[in-house]
Amino acid sequence: MKATFRATAFGMIAALSLTACGGSDGDDNPLTGDSGDSGGGKSIVVGSANFPENQLLAEIYAQALEDKGLKVTRKFDIGAREVYYDQVVKGGLGVFPEYNGALLSTAVDKKSTAATTEDINAELKQKLPKSVEILDSAAAEDKDSVTVTAETAAEHNLKTLADLKPVAKDMTIGAGSEFKTRTQGGVGLKSVYGVEFGKFQPLDAGAQSTLVKLLKDDQVQAANLYTTDPAIVEDKLVVLEDPKNLFSSQNVTPLVYKSAVNAKAKAALNAISAKLTTEDLLQMMKKLANDKEDSADVAKEWLTKAGLTG
The missing domain is CATH 3.40.190.10 (Periplasmic binding protein-like II)
Incomplete structure (x- = not known):
C-alpha cells in the first residue's frame, strides 16, 4: 500500500x-x-x-x-x-x-x-x-488512488487525474499526512499532472472510513483511498484513472x-x-x-x- x-x-x-x-x-x-x-x-x-x-x-x-x-x-x-x-x-x-x-x-x-x-x-x-x-x-x-464521488465526477467531467487540473484549485483533498509530500502523492500530482489542490486535509492512515464520510458529505471533494476499500464499490465512488502511472x-x-x-x-x-x-x-x-x-x-x-x- x-x-x-x-x-x-x-x-x-x-x-x-x-x-x-x-x-x-x-x-x-x-x-x-x-x-x-x-x-x-x-x-x-x-x-x-x-x-x-x-x-x-x-x-x-x-x-x-x-x-x-x-x-x-x-x-x-x-x-x-x-x-x-x-x-x-x-x-x-x-x-x-x-x-x-x-x-x-x-x-x-x-x-x-x-x-x-x-x-x-x-x-x-x-x-x-x-x-x-x-x-x-x-x-x-492495494494501490493509492485519488477518488471522488459520482456526483463530483459528473459535475466536472472527471475520468482521469489529468482532468483535475482546471478544477483542483477549488477543491480540498483528504489523505494521510505523508501524501502531501510524497512523490506518489501531492508532489507527483503537481509534477506529473499539473494538479494542485486548493486545500489539504490530513488524517491518520487508519481513518479511511472517516475519509469516505468526509467525501460523501462534500467536506472534501477528493480523497486518497486505497483501492481495496469496500466503500468504493458500495458507495459507487469513482477512482480516477492514472494513465501516466503516478501510482506504481x-x-x-x-x-x-x-x-x-x-x-x-x-x-x-x-x-x-x-x-x-x-x-x-x-x-x-x-x-x-x-x-x-x-x-x-x-x-x-x-x-x-x-x-x-x-
Whole structure:
C-alpha cells in the first residue's frame, strides 16, 4: 500500500522502543529475549503499520509462521513507513507486510520511476540494504488512488487525474499526512499532472472510513483511498484513472530481516504470496469493515480456505 500512513503518537513510542533494540546481525533482540535467527526456535517479530489491512496481512503472516511451528511475537500498529522501515533494517522487526511500489519510492529510492511489478522488484533487490530482502510478491495489490464521488465526477467531467487540473484549485483533498509530500502523492500530482489542490486535509492512515464520510458529505471533494476499500464499490465512488502511472504497482510483498527468518519461514511467506489475490483482500476487508469481524478470525479463515494451514 502502500501507502500513505501517518505515525500516531503510539507509533512514535513504539518506534523509539524498537530503535533501542535494533542492532546488527547476531545481536540479542530485547523484544523477545532471543537472537534474530529463527532457526533454533527463536521468536520472529512480525510487525504492521497503523491501518487495518496491513494489520490483517501481518496476522496472516504470523498465523502461517506459527502453523509451521515457528515462534512469533506480534508488534502491530507501529506507524508509518517513515517510522517502521529503519526498524526492519536494524533487526527490531523480522517480518513486515509491504507494498513494493511504495516501499521503493518512499524508503529506498525516491527518484525511481519503476512502475511495473517486475521493474520495482528488480530495483528493490538491487538497492535494499544488505540486512533485508523482499520475498515473493503476491498478485494482490492495494494501490493509492485519488477518488471522488459520482456526483463530483459528473459535475466536472472527471475520468482521469489529468482532468483535475482546471478544477483542483477549488477543491480540498483528504489523505494521510505523508501524501502531501510524497512523490506518489501531492508532489507527483503537481509534477506529473499539473494538479494542485486548493486545500489539504490530513488524517491518520487508519481513518479511511472517516475519509469516505468526509467525501460523501462534500467536506472534501477528493480523497486518497486505497483501492481495496469496500466503500468504493458500495458507495459507487469513482477512482480516477492514472494513465501516466503516478501510482506504481503496489503488490503485497514480505519484507524480512535476513537473519530473522530461516528457509521454513521464507517458504511459508512465499506460499501466502502465491495464493493471495486482490479479490481476496477486498473480501477480507469487507468482513473487517462491514461485518466487524476480528482480524485474527478473518486471517485464520483465509489461510484455511487457501490450504495453507492445517
